[in-house]
Amino acid sequence: MQVAATLLYDTTDxxxxxxxxxxxxxxxxxxxxxxxxxxxxxxxxxxxxFIETTLEMAIDAPVRLGIPGSGAxxxxxxxxxxxxxxxxxxxxxxxxxxxxxxxxxxxxxxxQAAEHASPQTELQAAPEPHIVKWRGGVRAAxxxxxxxxxxxxxxxxxxxxx
Numbered sequence: 001m002q003v004a005a006t007l008l009y010d011t012t013d014x015x016x017x018x019x020x021x022x023x024x025x026x027x028x029x030x031x032x033x034x035x036x037x038x039x040x041x042x043x044x045x046x047x048x049x050f051i052e053t054t055l056e057m058a059i060d061a062p063v064r065l066g067i068p069g070s071g072a073x074x075x076x077x078x079x080x081x082x083x084x085x086x087x088x089x090x091x092x093x094x095x096x097x098x099x100x101x102x103x104x105x106x107x108x109x110x111x112q113a114a115e116h117a118s119p120q121t122e123l124q125a126a127p128e129p130h131i132v133k134w135r136g137g138v139r140a141a142x143x144x145x146x147x148x149x150x151x152x153x154x155x156x157x158x159x160x161x162x
Contacts, residue, residue, distance in 0.1 A: 020045045023068075023102065030064040030072075031057060041065070042084070046092045048075070052084035067093065069101015 020043040027041045029051060040052040044067065051065070057077050065087065067073045075087040133139075 020050075021102075025068065027051075027066045029053070029055075029066075031055075031061060039065075039084070041067070044093070044098065046089075046095050046098075048078070048086060048088040050081070050084060050086050057085060063087065067098065067101070069097040069099065070094065 022043045023041055025041050027039060028036045029039045030036050037053065037055055039055075042050045042052050049065065049067075057063070059077055059080065061077045063075050063077060064072045065075055070093050073093065074090040076090060077085050078088045079086040134142075
């Protein structure tokens with residue numbers, strides 16, 4: 001007797017609601033409180049990413065990753081693969097900012113930088129500081145007095161050594 005089967009998919013886990021986007025970019029990983037480490041960010045989803053590295057890290061270790069459009073993002077190492085690690089973000093990425101970070105240029109040529117500068121970011125010229133000089137006699141006394149003290153210290157040190 002044959003039985004008909006129907007496949008039902010569980011849609012309650014929405015963490016894979018967005019497909020992973022392959023980006024293959026160099027980024028910086030900081031394993032608390034270690035020094036920054038250069039890694040390759042292979043793919044990213046709203047909830048996690050895969051990093052390629054030869055560094056040994058523990059599962060459930062907290063890390064910080066530089067993500068385009070999102071800055072430094074807190075994540076936790078969740079799985080180990082042959083070439084790297086799968087990470088889960090502690091706070092999901094803002095996907096619009098992430099996509100904008102992938103497409104926007106972060107460095108502008110010098111001739112275009114002025115066009116994109118907002119009035120709030122332009123530097124204001126600082127006023128010249130008011131400098132008050134000591135009178136000539138005071139400056140001369142300081143120069144002669146410090147020279148006498150230094151030579152006295154040198155002579156005392158030489159006397160103790162010899």
